Amino acid sequence: MNKNGNYDVIIIGGGVIGCMLARYLSRYTLDILLIEKESDIGSVTSAANTAIVHPGYDAISGSLKAKLNVAANPMWDNLAGELQFAFQRHGDYVVAIGEDELARLDMLLQRGKQNGVPGMQIVSADVMRSREPNINPAVSGAIWATSGGICDPFGVTIAAAENAVLNGVTILRETVFEDFIWNEKRIVGIKTNRGIFTCRRAINAAGLFADAIMHKAGVRPDFKITPRKGEYFVLDRTDFTVNNVLFPVPSDISKGILVTTTVHGNTIIGPNAQNIEDKENKENTKSGMDEVFEGAKKLVPNINPRHVIAVFAGLRAGGNAACQTPGIGYSHDFIVEIPTEVQGLVNLGGIESPGLTAAPAIAQYVVELLKDAGEKLQEKKNWNPVRPARPQFRHLTHEECDALIKKDARYGRVVCRCENVTEGEIVAEIHSPIPALTYDAIKRRTWLGTGRCQGGFDMPRVTEILARELGVSQLEISKKNGASKFLCRPTKEDGGAQ
Amino acid sequence: MMIRKCDIAVIGSGPGGLAAAIAAKKNGAKQVLLIERDREPGGILLQCIHNGFGVEIFKKDLPGPAYAQHFINEAQEVGVNFLLDTMILEITKDKRIFASNKTEGMLEIQAKAVILAMGCRERTRAQVRLPGARPAGVYTAGTAQRWVNVEGFMPGKKIVILGSGDIGMIMARRLTFEGAKVERVLEIMPYLSGLMRNYVQCLQDFDIPLQMQHTVKRIIGNERVEAIETVAVDNRWQEVPGSEEVIPCDTLLLSVGLVPENELSRQVGIHLDPLTAGPFVDNYFQTETKGFFAAGNVVHVYDLVDWVTGAGLRAGESAALYTNNKLQMNNKKIAIQHGQNVHHVIPQFLDIDSLSAREEQLQMRVTKPLEQPVKVQVTDGKEVIASKALPYARPGEMVTISLKDKHIDLLKKAEQLVVQIAEREE
Ligand SMILES: Cc1cc2nc3c(=O)[nH]c(=O)nc-3n(C[C@H](O)[C@H](O)[C@H](O)COP(=O)(O)OP(=O)(O)OC[C@H]3O[C@@H](n4cnc5c(N)ncnc54)[C@H](O)[C@@H]3O)c2cc1C
Numbered sequence A: 001m002n003k004n005g006n007y008d009v010i011i012i013g014g015g016v017i018g019c020m021l022a023r024y025l026s027r028y029t030l031d032i033l034l035i036e037k038e039s040d041i042g043s044v045t046s047a048a049n050t051a052i053v054h055p056g057y058d059a060i061s062g063s064l065k066a067k068l069n070v071a072a073n074p075m076w077d078n079l080a081g082e083l084q085f086a087f088q089r090h091g092d093y094v095v096a097i098g099e100d101e102l103a104r105l106d107m108l109l110q111r112g113k114q115n116g117v118p119g120m121q122i123v124s125a126d127v128m129r130s131r132e133p134n135i136n137p138a139v140s141g142a143i144w145a146t147s148g149g150i151c152d153p154f155g156v157t158i159a160a161a162e163n164a165v166l167n168g169v170t171i172l173r174e175t176v177f178e179d180f181i182w183n184e185k186r187i188v189g190i191k192t193n194r195g196i197f198t199c200r201r202a203i204n205a206a207g208l209f210a211d212a213i214m215h216k217a218g219v220r221p222d223f224k225i226t227p228r229k230g231e232y233f234v235l236d237r238t239d240f241t242v243n244n245v246l247f248p249v250p251s252d253i254s255k256g257i258l259v260t261t262t263v264h265g266n267t268i269i270g271p272n273a274q275n276i277e278d279k280e281n282k283e284n285t286k287s288g289m290d291e292v293f294e295g296a297k298k299l300v301p302n303i304n305p306r307h308v309i310a311v312f313a314g315l316r317a318g319g320n321a322a323c324q325t326p327g328i329g330y331s332h333d334f335i336v337e338i339p340t341e342v343q344g345l346v347n348l349g350g351i352e353s354p355g356l357t358a359a360p361a362i363a364q365y366v367v368e369l370l371k372d373a374g375e376k377l378q379e380k381k382n383w384n385p386v387r388p389a390r391p392q393f394r395h396l397t398h399e400e401c402d403a404l405i406k407k408d409a410r411y412g413r414v415v416c417r418c419e420n421v422t423e424g425e426i427v428a429e430i431h432s433p434i435p436a437l438t439y440d441a442i443k444r445r446t447w448l449g450t451g452r453c454q455g456g457f458d459m460p461r462v463t464e465i466l467a468r469e470l471g472v473s474q475l476e477i478s479k480k481n482g483a484s485k486f487l488c489r490p491t492k493e494d495g496g497a498q
Numbered sequence B: 001m002m003i004r005k006c007d008i009a010v011i012g013s014g015p016g017g018l019a020a021a022i023a024a025k026k027n028g029a030k031q032v033l034l035i036e037r038d039r040e041p042g043g044i045l046l047q048c049i050h051n052g053f054g055v056e057i058f059k060k061d062l063p064g065p066a067y068a069q070h071f072i073n074e075a076q077e078v079g080v081n082f083l084l085d086t087m088i089l090e091i092t093k094d095k096r097i098f099a100s101n102k103t104e105g106m107l108e109i110q111a112k113a114v115i116l117a118m119g120c121r122e123r124t125r126a127q128v129r130l131p132g133a134r135p136a137g138v139y140t141a142g143t144a145q146r147w148v149n150v151e152g153f154m155p156g157k158k159i160v161i162l163g164s165g166d167i168g169m170i171m172a173r174r175l176t177f178e179g180a181k182v183e184r185v186l187e188i189m190p191y192l193s194g195l196m197r198n199y200v201q202c203l204q205d206f207d208i209p210l211q212m213q214h215t216v217k218r219i220i221g222n223e224r225v226e227a228i229e230t231v232a233v234d235n236r237w238q239e240v241p242g243s244e245e246v247i248p249c250d251t252l253l254l255s256v257g258l259v260p261e262n263e264l265s266r267q268v269g270i271h272l273d274p275l276t277a278g279p280f281v282d283n284y285f286q287t288e289t290k291g292f293f294a295a296g297n298v299v300h301v302y303d304l305v306d307w308v309t310g311a312g313l314r315a316g317e318s319a320a321l322y323t324n325n326k327l328q329m330n331n332k333k334i335a336i337q338h339g340q341n342v343h344h345v346i347p348q349f350l351d352i353d354s355l356s357a358r359e360e361q362l363q364m365r366v367t368k369p370l371e372q373p374v375k376v377q378v379t380d381g382k383e384v385i386a387s388k389a390l391p392y393a394r395p396g397e398m399v400t401i402s403l404k405d406k407h408i409d410l411l412k413k414a415e416q417l418v419v420q421i422a423e424r425e426e
């Protein structure tokens, strides 16, 4: 940590947006602190979404969303190369079912052209059927957008954060922003549960809580985030898979329920869209699950509930900011701005989909805004854009596995039987630049426990390894934070005679 | 990469694999390699420290580890080679097995025959689609069993159990011994899914309430389970409005079924029966892929370990014969179908000629409880070939019937066999 808690820039929020900002800003000679309220970075919305790198035909033309989405999309190949996370670009499809829906495809195609999206074309029903044999036979045509991609969204977030740390950024977890510290109308620091940190500029990247934070700064008092829940199912890849990213034709409120492949090879279906009040409520509901199934079956009728291995839900940070471009009556745009009524704040808000896609362009845009605001950004001589990935046993050839085990025997013990994650990988994550300290943190980093037994096999083994490596009792090991411990006490000494 | 060769590779060292390895050796296989991913052999038995094993074979009521130890000793005596702490990652159709361990790195094992004995895995929360939050404190009963019996830790203090499977009931008793309060056991069906004996000894004797036709409506608590909302269901599994109840607790254990573990079998391309989720097998416990045998919970889920041992012995013997080119391979095999009240039958194919030398046992599960005298019947679709009377038949308890040499003539005329359970006319 920086000596006295004095920084140039403090980023509030360690989702993909905050971490990407940290990574982009780490290029310059700034002292940067990123604070995250949860026990791990990237554990909120950036860990629970559809993971699609959107081409940009969906966003309303003229909006900041459209601009940043389209600008970001081509940045991903380089980003994935430098940060070494999983990313695949095979395009995506918007599938019309029945003749009535064909007209909507034209509308999307036009919007895509207007937004400057390259590589969009209409494909026939026959082509769609041959590319995706499981598609609803009533398909009438589809848009194929070749620039669509998929990624591991947590993988992107952790990679960006690690790269930032390697370039000198400080990250503090379980550190909650409480208020700003002012000198007249200038922000000079923040108060947190861990004390005071000073800064010249604070960046609001708090996702679902961005409204509360800007209100503390007295900015945009009418801005409100309404969480919109989306539920998902993960299907067992040994039972059923689709090969593509399949969207239905969108409705006015959402992109609809997708059936899509992931970088892990599992098919996921979802999300639905339900406005809720509670920003912590990520419960799965019976009605939500039914809705997701109904929706998915429209695209792929032979999806079967028996193939489900996991459920999850994410909350979209739906905002109410008006689009700044005159004449466009759109009121759910991104906010990325340096407000003028106060000094020292970079304000982000309403970063719902396509926020993941847009993250690198948002970060780049903030750099430009800072320059415009007179910040003298000086590049570091030794900035390293590369974050080296750690080996993942299941992606190696037999020979590579053998060599790895010969170097470190712990790679020889497979701890997760479904995803073939080894003890070596778990230990490496526990001692990585942003250490994994909980079960879920290890799960997100290694993908352990995500297969069909959902951790039933690995859980006791992982708690044992965590306890050993952290030098604590297994009773201290938790799922996600101190309040979610797995175990409560040792068994009785006498073993509870039978 | 290290290469090892053997006659027979056995995957998994539970009672199925142990018996198979012993029998293979005793029937003339030279090199038998028993491969296990855990540090100790014994499979699921190692965490089953309760009594109730070996009632059929030893006429004794042993704890799981003692039952396993008997066969571990015998395997060592007859010269089975153990390869422990070794995970099998991949098997090819030409019987090359890829595995990894800490001391040798990646291994390639080349075998003449392979016996699959990987056991089964538990169904999870997502597979029964339980709504609600995703806190710590929701565990499968088997995971909890490992924590308590092997690691020495308690998963919680106030516990609700979903599912009346055997592991759930046994854990209800075990956790009660350890000072936890088991609030109740919920079962969505109108009948028990485990053994009656376990209901009496594990729930009744400890005053643990069992609620039939009830399930979990919602898991409450963001960090750790805080409560479970339960609901009654009707005969079509629809929730009964107004029957909801919130039970404060810190743990939900799931005992909602076991599924044979066949990831490796699928890789090989072995044909799996959708009814059992295990491979189709014949009476030699050979799968439909030549030289691959299967025994134990990997084929279908057993309730009693003794039957698993029996299946393993047969698979091991058959595999040894196979490697010596003595296994009848070209005989015509007759298909066995499940009929009225029968969920599935093992084996699915029968070589009738083998009956001249020995009895063949058919194993089945019934689809629903039949609480009156019943008749298990093997028919050719119309005529009854063999029949056996039972006082009742329940889904929690495996039912068997044997075919003998005296049935051969009738069997030879049959195109297929249908096994059914009929209510007995007195
Ligand atoms: C259902 C769903 C599907 C989506 N699908 C896609 C998609 O396919 N493609 C795409 O591009 N986008 C998609 N998105 C959008 C994308 O996930 C988000 O735009 C992106 O993850 C937002 O990142 P973030 O960093 O702003 O928010 P978050 O990931 O929520 O990060 C904000 C962080 O701030 C922290 N924080 C909050 N308050 C405080 C405080 N007081 N002090 C300290 N820290 C604090 C939080 O704990 C959190 O970690 C989807 C979103 C959802 C919900």
Ligand SMILES: Cc1cc2nc3c(=O)[nH]c(=O)nc-3n(C[C@H](O)[C@H](O)[C@H](O)COP(=O)(O)OP(=O)(O)OC[C@H]3O[C@@H](n4cnc5c(N)ncnc54)[C@H](O)[C@@H]3O)c2cc1C
Pocket: B011, B012, B013, B014, B015, B016, B017, B035, B036, B037, B038, B042, B043, B044, B045, B048, B050, B051, B052, B053, B054, B086, B087, B088, B089, B117, B118, B119, B120, B142, B145, B166, B167, B170, B261, B264, B295, B296, B297, B298, B301, B302, B303, B304, B305, B306, B308
């Ligand atoms: C909790 C529980 C309680 C029971 N109680 C009783 C009882 O009271 N009385 C009774 O008679 N029966 C009981 N049974 C039933 C009986 O014990 C089981 O049916 C029997 O143990 C199954 O034996 P198995 O060899 O098929 O499988 P398992 O014992 O499960 O053995 C399978 C082995 O294969 C190994 N394996 C799997 N995949 C791999 C791989 N890829 N690489 C390496 N190794 C692998 C596993 O580690 C495991 O050791 C109980 C079962 C359970 C689960």
